[in-house]
Amino acid sequence: MSVIVLWSCHLFVTSETYFSASDCGENLLNRVGMFAFMFGKYRFLVISIALFLVLDLGVLVLNFYTSGKIAEQAELINLAGRQRTLTQQMSKATLYIKAQKLQMWVYQSGLDELREHYKTFADTLRVFNDGGAIESIDGGQPIEIQAVVAPQGLKILEQANPLWKQFEDALAPLMVDTLVTDEEIDPASAFIASNNAPMFMLMDELTEHFKASAERQTVFLRRAQIVGISLATINFFIILFHFLKQLRGRDLKIKVKQNESDQILSTIGDGVFLLDKNLVIGGQYSRQLETIFSTKRVSGQSFKRFLGRYFANKTVGLSMDFVKLYFRPHINSALIEDVNPLKRVEATITTEDDEAVQKYLDFSFAPLNQGAGNRAILVTVKDVTAQILLEAQDEQAADELEQQMSLLTQILPVPYQELDYFIQESTQGYDRINALLKDTKHIADNFENTLNKIARETHRLKGSAAALNLKWVAEQHHALEDNIEALREQSKVKKLSGRNLLPLTIKLKSNYESLELISQFRCRLGNYASVVGTTVEAANDHQKTLSGHGGEIPEIDGKWLSLYDYAERLATDQGLSLDVDLRGFEAPMEPTLTEKLHPIAIQLLRNAIAHGIEDSDTRCRLKKPNNGQLLIALSHDRGGNYRFTFQDDGRGFDYAAIRVELVSKGILTIEQAGRASSGDLIRHAFMDTVSTQLNTDPISGRGVGLPLVWQLIKSIGGRLKVRSVEREFTHFIIEFEHQSNERETSTRTLMERAG
Amino acid sequence: MNERAHIDVFIDGLSRYFNYLATELEEPNSSLEIGAPYLLSTSQPMGLDFTGMISVSGNNLGYIFVSANSALLKRILLSYGEVDLSDMPKKDLIGEIANTLAGNARRRLGADFHISTPRVFDGGLEPSKYQLTSRCYVLPFRWKSSKAELIISIRER
Structure with a gap:
């Protein structure tokens, strides 16, 4: 019985624990409420248990x-x-007494025994009739006996009592004193002899009656126990089956919910998981999370450690500080979302194949109240890589479109002959750069030399593009120069391989493509001739303004005429004012002559504006004209000997700055630099990449302009003379030979005009 | 992924293959020497003695050719202990190199970058047979002084 009770209690405790655990998510505000909730919910259980206990008890x-x-x-x-x-x-x-007395022997012991039996019998019979205390049969403690009330017992007693009364009467004389007479013993003996058997039978009946009564009691008790235990057992099984049914139902519901959760978590498109207050990732999470992070090590992981696998320490630190904010009371998540460091953040994820891939991820956090003051955070992770790349592509496409529109507006004013020449010149330039790359046999040994050649070519093309105001192309060349410069810096600290030149080659391809685009635009411009006319007209207006000439204006070749525009743009960009005088470039110029001299003129012009011409205030202090004076002239002796002159009234060569630059680049020692004459310093400026400007800008700062001029002069077999006085002027005179094929239509020279 | 990243994937594949040769064949001094990449227009002849080709489709279209001269392939075959130095094993070898590049690219570039099974042919390639970009990248490389080229022509769809 006890075992059954304990078992059922154990079941109860187990069930309670089970349901408490499963319902932990309910909003149970206080213990009283919880008790009411539990009693209401488990009323059947409580009643069943109570009934079970009542039955048992x-x-x-x-x-x-x-x-x-x-x-x-x-x-x-x-x-x-x-x-x-x-x-x-x-x-x-x-x-015995009678026999002893006949033999005249002592009969006292028999008398005592008789009296004792008599008394005991009488007391016992009295107790049977009236109830009361009597010594137990084994002579122990007195026991309390209830009067016989059963009809059968009473019936026996009703027969026994009168008979005992007769016994008492018959034995009464023997109970008086110690002397027993024959008159006393004989009748008593005769009475007992004749009535002993009936009394014996009655007492035997009484004994049997008590036995039967006891047996009935026993049977009753047994039946009562069987009934009680059966009821308790039935009750127990009712409880058991009821709760097994409930458990099965709940298990089924839980399983259905679990299946639903699993289905949701396996099909949801984002990574979803819960973070507890210790910032540990919960047991359930969406399958997509494994896909995003290429790992199954998620559940039970510390969020900090988890993030540490994919993000830099700084990002992890900021993220942990941010997430902790959600566990603070009265935090409005909408207000702190702006400072979320895990928005569109780049992660490095190692795939199952041990490949590192970059992904852009977007984490969002939502606090959840779990009751009893407990909080958790629902974390959603989206893989926004495709979206971000698409945005980048859209942005790039928009930029390209804008650049193309910009390029078109830049191309429109350019005379088509000049544009054709530019396309041809640039294509040849790119081909030369490409050939330099292709012919580099042992890249590490020739790295600097190759880079210098590519830099000069790029600089020349940048100058040509800038001269035509093709800013977009000029910027591309400038970016290419940046790449070259970066490679130079890298080569100082490590040995580079051909692979390091890949960005340069990619940029070169991009420039080729830009040139193809210009070429396509050029072909599509149907009304180009009118544009050329407009441009020439506009340029002539500039010439009047810039040259200051009055009276008859000589017609200058279109390509050279564009130098006015270019000079004005460069001067304006630098905050300078300039008068340009072009002499000896009257149309029609021989194209091959232009091809030789025009790039030189552009580089010297850029050099003069970047380093020579002072601003108005400085010129005023130096008593120079307000506008910088620039003369570009070409003359010849009709025998094929030409003289190209470029002079400005600017600040001249800054010899001190050149000395410093030569020393800092390790080309000369301090002593050598100190001893170097102005001629030596100018020679270095043309031979080495020397820049006296601290910063690089689109027109100067790389120190490749003058070396490029020298390269170009060498390519036409020319001789260079330079005269420069600090704060006064710089003259470049280039003498070269050129055999004209179009002598009849050659330009009038300065000398002729002078003559 | 930009153009640079795509090209890097194939250069990495190439380096991986030759590093494997250096370690597996215990020839530590046989490092891969990568030359300066340059551009080649489709009007010019491309490729060397044997060429393996992978075509690319998906978000990007184009071809990757790995072309080697006979000497380079011969040297690799000798390193493997191959005794048959005829054209057939050389073609198999250039196919194996192309296959390595393709496998590496599949892993690195993902599902949007469909890589075909390599094809192999004798000699260089005829640009007119393929829809190449107007200029292709040529990445020359040397192994044990023998030369080969990686030719890449990929454009976005």
Whole structure:
């Protein structure tokens, strides 16, 4: 019985624990509420358990009661049995007394025995009739006996009592004193001899009656126990089956919910998981999370450690500080979302194949109240790589479109002959750069030399593009120069391989493509001739303004005429004012002559504006004209000997700055630089990449302009003379030979005009 | 991914293959020497003695050719202990190199970059047979003084 009770209690505790655990997410605000909730929810359980206990206790009480009764019946049986014996013993005692007396022997012991039996019998019979205390049969403690009330017992007693009364009357004379006469013993003996058997039978009946009563009690108790235990067992099984049914139902519901959760988590397109207050990732998360991070090590991981696998320490630190904010009371998540460091953040993820891939991820956080003051954070991770790349592509496409529109507007004003020449010149330039790359056999050994050649070519093309105001192309060349410069810097600290030149080649391809685009635009411009006319007209207006000439204006070749525009743009960009005088470039110029000199003129012009011409205030202090004066002239002796002059009234060569630059580049020692004459310094400026300007800008700062001029002069077999006085002027005179094929239509020279 | 990243993937594949040769064949001094990449217009002849070709489709279109002279392939075959130095094993070898590049590209560039099974042919390639970009990247490289080229022509769809 006890085992069953304990088992059921154990089941109850187990069930309670189970349901408490499963319902932990409910909003249970306080214990009273929780008790009411539990009692309401588990009313059946409570009633069943109470009934079970009542049944158990009822059987137990009945057991105690009936056991007591059985014990009492056992005493009665014993007492009744003793009465039966006493009847025999009283008969025996009287016969003993009579026999002793006949032989004149002592009979006192027999008398005492008779009296004792008589008394015991009388007391016992009295107790049977009236109830009361009497010594137990084994002579122990007195026991309390209830009066016999059963009809069968009473019926026996009703027969026994009158008979005992006769016994009392017959034995009364023997109870008086110690002397027994024959008149006393003989009738008593005769009475007992004749009535002993009936009394014995009555007591025997009484004994049997008590036995039967005890057996009934026992049977009743057994039946009561069987019924009680059966009811308790039935109750137990009702509880068991009821809760098994409930458990099965709940398990089924949980399983259905679990399946639903699994389905949702396996099909949801984002990575989703929960973070607890210790910032540990929960057990359930979406399958997409594994896909995004290419890992199954998610559940139970520290969020910090998890992030540490994919992000820099700084990002992880900021993220942890940010996430902790959600666990603070009264935090409005909408207000702190702006400072989320895990928005569109780049992650480095190692795939199962051990490949590192870059992904852009977007984390969002939503606090969840789990009741009883507990909080968790629902974290959603989106892989926005495709979106970001698409945005970048859109942005790039928009930029390209804008650049193309910009390029078109830049191309429109350019005369088509000049544009054709520019396309041809640039194509040849790019081909030369490409050939330099292709012919580089041992890249590490020739790295600097190759880069210098590419830099000069690029600089020349940049000058040509800038001269035509093709800013977009000029910027591309400038970017190419940046690449070259970066490679130079890299080559100082490590040995570079051909692979390092890849950005340069990619940029070169991009420039080729730009040139193809210009070429396509050029072909599509249907009304180009009118544009040329407009441009020439506009340029002539500039010439009037810039040259300051009055009266008859000589018609200058279109390509050279564009130098006015270019000079004005460069001067304006630098905040300078300039008068340009072009002499000896009257149209039509021989194209091959222009091809030789025009790039030189552009580089010297850029050099003069970047380093020579002072601003108005400085010129005023130096008593120079407000506008810088620039003369570009070409003359010849009709014998094929030409003289190209470029002079400005600017600040001249800054010899001190050249010395510093030569020393800082390690080309000369301090002593050598100090001893170097102005001629030596100018020679270095043409031979080495020397720049006296601290910063690089689109027109200067790389120190490749003058070396490029020298390269170009060498390519036409020319001789260079330079005269420069600090703060006064710089003259470049280039003498070269050129055999004209179009002598009849050659330009009028300065000398002729002078003549 | 930009053009530079795509090209880098194939150069990495090439380096991986020759590094494998250097370690597996225990020839530590046989390092790959990569030359300066340059451009080649489709009007010019391309390729060397044997060429393996991979075509690319998906978000990007184009071809990757790995072309080697006979001497380079011969040297590799000798390193493998091959005794048959005829054209057939050389073609197999250039196919194997192209296959390595393709496998590496599949892993690195993902599902949007469909890489075909390599094809192999004798000699260089005839640009007119393929829809190449107007200028292709040529990445020359040397192994044990023998030369080969990686020719890349990819454009966005």
